[in-house]
Each structure stands twice: as C-alpha cells, then as structure tokens.
Amino acid sequence: MNAPDPAIHRPMPHVLNTYGRLPIALTHGRGCWVWDTQGRRYLDALGGIAVNTLGHAHPRLVPALQDQVARMIHCSNYYEVPLQEQLAARLCELSGLAGAFFCNSGLEANEGALKIARKYGHDRGISRPQVIVYEKAFHGRSIATLSATGNPKVQKGFEPLVEGFVRVPLNDLDAIREVARTNPDVVAVFLEVIQGEGGINPARADYLRGLRALCDERGWLLMLDEVQCGLGRTGKWFAHQWAGIRPDVMPLAKGLGSGVPIGAIVCGLKAVDVLGPGNHGTTFGGNPLAMRAGVETLRIMEEEGLLANAAAMGELLMGELRRGLQGVAGVVEFRGQGLMIGIELDRPCGVLLQRAADAGLMISVTADRVVRLLPALVIGADEVRGIASILVPLVRDFLAEAPAS
Numbered sequence: 001m002n003a004p005d006p007a008i009h010r011p012m013p014h015v016l017n018t019y020g021r022l023p024i025a026l027t028h029g030r031g032c033w034v035w036d037t038q039g040r041r042y043l044d045a046l047g048g049i050a051v052n053t054l055g056h057a058h059p060r061l062v063p064a065l066q067d068q069v070a071r072m073i074h075c076s077n078y079y080e081v082p083l084q085e086q087l088a089a090r091l092c093e094l095s096g097l098a099g100a101f102f103c104n105s106g107l108e109a110n111e112g113a114l115k116i117a118r119k120y121g122h123d124r125g126i127s128r129p130q131v132i133v134y135e136k137a138f139h140g141r142s143i144a145t146l147s148a149t150g151n152p153k154v155q156k157g158f159e160p161l162v163e164g165f166v167r168v169p170l171n172d173l174d175a176i177r178e179v180a181r182t183n184p185d186v187v188a189v190f191l192e193v194i195q196g197e198g199g200i201n202p203a204r205a206d207y208l209r210g211l212r213a214l215c216d217e218r219g220w221l222l223m224l225d226e227v228q229c230g231l232g233r234t235g236k237w238f239a240h241q242w243a244g245i246r247p248d249v250m251p252l253a254k255g256l257g258s259g260v261p262i263g264a265i266v267c268g269l270k271a272v273d274v275l276g277p278g279n280h281g282t283t284f285g286g287n288p289l290a291m292r293a294g295v296e297t298l299r300i301m302e303e304e305g306l307l308a309n310a311a312a313m314g315e316l317l318m319g320e321l322r323r324g325l326q327g328v329a330g331v332v333e334f335r336g337q338g339l340m341i342g343i344e345l346d347r348p349c350g351v352l353l354q355r356a357a358d359a360g361l362m363i364s365v366t367a368d369r370v371v372r373l374l375p376a377l378v379i380g381a382d383e384v385r386g387i388a389s390i391l392v393p394l395v396r397d398f399l400a401e402a403p404a405s
C-alpha cells in the first residue's frame with residue numbers, strides 16, 4: 001500500500017477529496033437516532049439525504065435483508081429475477097404506470113430517462129431531440145445529468161456540456177408555450193416535482209396539470225424526477241399525485257431501498273416500450289438484495305401507515321418551526337410538504353451544519369441559504385419536537401449575530 005502524500009492532512013487521505021465533510025464518523029443508528037465513534041448521540045433530521053425511509057436498523061427490514069444476503073445478493077440480468085417483477089408490479093400498482101427498469105442510483109435513473117426521451121424522439125423521426133429542463137434543477141452528476149441540472153456550480157469545470165436541453169424557469173407555463181411555439185424538436189419535459197438540492201422549490205399543482213395537458217397536446221413525454229420527493233415523503237406515494245396527474249416517465253432512487261442502493265425508471269404506456277433488448281442495461285441494477293430492500297420497504301411503509309405519518313409529522317414539524325421562527329428577521333420563507341421541508345434564510349448558513357451537530361442534530365443546508373430537513377418517515381411526535389427545540393434557537397442565534405450579506 002502506498003503511503004498517503006504527507007502534504008495531505010485529511011482524516012481520510014486515501015479517499016478523493018470530493019465532499020466537504022464534518023469531522024464526525026457515525027457507527028450505528030436506530031430509528032431517527034445515530035451514534036458516532038465518540039459515543040455521542042444525534043437526532044437525525046437528514047435521513048441520509050432522504051434515503052433512510054424506515055430510519056436506521058428497522059426491526060423488520062434488518063431480518064429481511066439478512067435473509068436475502070444469506071440466499072443471494074447478486075446474480076446478473078442474464079437470468080430472470082422474480083423479485084424485480086415483484087417490485088416493478090408494486091410500483092406500477094402504486095403509480096398507475098406500466099413498467100419499470102432497475103438501476104442503482106438517482107443519476108442512473110435520470111440518465112436512463114434521458115435515453116428514453118431521445119429514443120422516443122428518434123422513433124418519431126426527430127434526429128436532434130430536445131428536452132426541456134429547469135433553472136435550479138438537480139438531476140445528478142454524470143455528464144448528461146449535470147448538463148440537465150440548472151446549477152452552474154455543478155457544471156463548472158466539466159464542459160463541454162451535453163447538448164439537447166432547453167432551460168426554462170419553474171412554474172411559468174408561458175415560458176414552455178414559447179418553447180413549444182419555436183422549437184419543433186422538443187420531445188420531453190423533465191423536472192422535479194419539488195426541487196430538492198435547488199432549495200425545496202415546489203412545482204405548483206396547476207402548473208403540473210398545465211404541463212400534463214401540454215405534453216398530451218404535443219405528444220411530449222412528461223418526465224418527473226421523484227428521486228428525492230417520491231416514495232411517501234410528501235404524504236402520498238409520489239409527490240405528483242397531489243396534482244392528480246400521472247407522468248410518462250418517473251425516475252426513483254434514494255428512499256426506495258431504505259439505504260440499500262437502488263434506482264428505478266417507472267414508465268407509463270407512452271414510454272414503456274421505447275427501450276428494447278440491447279438499448280440499455282447495468283450489471284448491478286435489479287439485483288436480488290436491492291429488490292428485496294425495495295419490496296420490504298414498500299410493504300413496511302404500507303403496513304405501518306408511514307404515508308399518513310409523513311403527512312402528520314410534516315405538518316407538526318412545519319407548525320413548530322413556524323411557531324419558533326416566523327417573523328424573525330432574516331427568515332425569508334418556509335417551503336415544502338410532508339417531511340421535505342426548507343427554511344430559506346436571507347444569508348448563507350452552511351455553518352449551521354456543524355453547530356447543529358454540536359447540539360446533537362443532523363440537518364442539511366442546500367442552495368447556500370436553505371436549511372433542509374428530510375427525516376425518516378418513521379419519525380414520532382417527540383422527535384419532531386426535539387428537532388424544533390434544537391433548530392429554532394440555533395437559527396435565531398445565527399440570525400441575531402451574522403450581518404445579512
């Protein structure tokens with residue numbers, strides 16, 4: 001083994017330096033609580049960035065995964081994988097869509113969705129298909145998905161970007177109509193129902209309905225990235241269901257495996273036959289361990305009433321935060337739905353990550369000035385009050401001390 005460069009003084013010198021990490025190493029968790037190597041306990045309002053749907057070490061998920069590991073972790077897509085069919089059928093039942101492809105992460109699901117859009121265009125004789133994407137969107141960090149992302153910080157240094165995207169602002173139907181009028185090569189509209197990394201920015205229900213109508217009129221695919229906002233987080237299985245619409249393509253990941261890496265592209269009838277044998281594939285995607293994690297996650301969510309819990313606990317949390325912070329100078333806006341909550345402040349607030357951890361709370365800060373909360377869907381009322389009782393004074397003190405930039 002080579003010695004690390006002595007000039008590098010990082011706690012993990014052999015690991016590429018791609019994350020701004022806090023100096024905390026977690027060892028284990030239970031429900032909405034995690035512990036570090038020093039034995040300190042934290043209330044987890046981050047949930048592994050919307051991944052730990054069932055919290056940590058769920059007493060029903062753990063034995064199911066142990067059972068699956070002992071049977072088979074991976075086999076390959078040379079063979080039929082019955083658990084894939086089981087999970088795909090359940091996702092279709094919950095979404096009203098027609099079929100699913102399995103991969104391993106959010107960016108992979110989105111990459112596959114973009115391939116579907118392009119192939120859909122080519123099948124219709126459009127040789128340079130265009131996809132409408134959004135300002136402040138986040139779709140991942142592969143070359144294609146960072147090109148679809150609407151954040152110059154994510155793109156900088158990785159040019160040339162992939163072509164074939166037209167960018168519009170969120171919640172502005174006129175902007176899309178203008179693109180429709182001037183661009184005959186558009187094949188799809190691609191957006192998050194609630195932008196996560198962009199700062200918890202919801203697409204309005206009437207906007208989503210307008211998009212659905214426009215896509216039907218034009219023959220475009222409506223592709224809704226539910227990687228962060230889907231899987232029960234907002235109180236429905238999928239966030240778009242609040243608007244009473246169905247997408248044609250829906251990438252999923254994060255919470256679907258409750259911590260086991262997984263991604264899915266769920267397709268409606270318009271998109272389900274676009275890809276055929278040889279058009280797409282992945283070695284790990286759909287392996288029995290990930291599929292079992294998905295099947296068990298959805299089963300436990302339903303049996304334990306976690307959608308209703310997400311809605312109720314989200315309302316409680318938003319209420320507590322408003323009660324403690326509304327009207328405080330420097331608090332700009334509260335946004336979100338269910339257990340996907342953002343508090344926009346009037347200044348960059350990244351320092352709150354360490355301060356919250358010092359106070360025993362895990363949170364996220366996104367888009368520089370938005371405190372973001374994404375706790376597990378199993379969270380209880382006492383834990384919700386616990387989050388607010390730590391966060392409210394932290395934010396108040398922070399805003400009292402720092403001058404607005």
Ligand SMILES: Cc1ncc(COP(=O)(O)O)c(C=O)c1O
Pocket residue numbers: 105106107108110138139140141192196197225226227228229253254
């Ligand atoms: C909406 C959305 N899409 C895609 C991704 C990328 O997912 P992954 O990090 O699993 O590649 C994310 C990750 O934060 C996301 O929030």
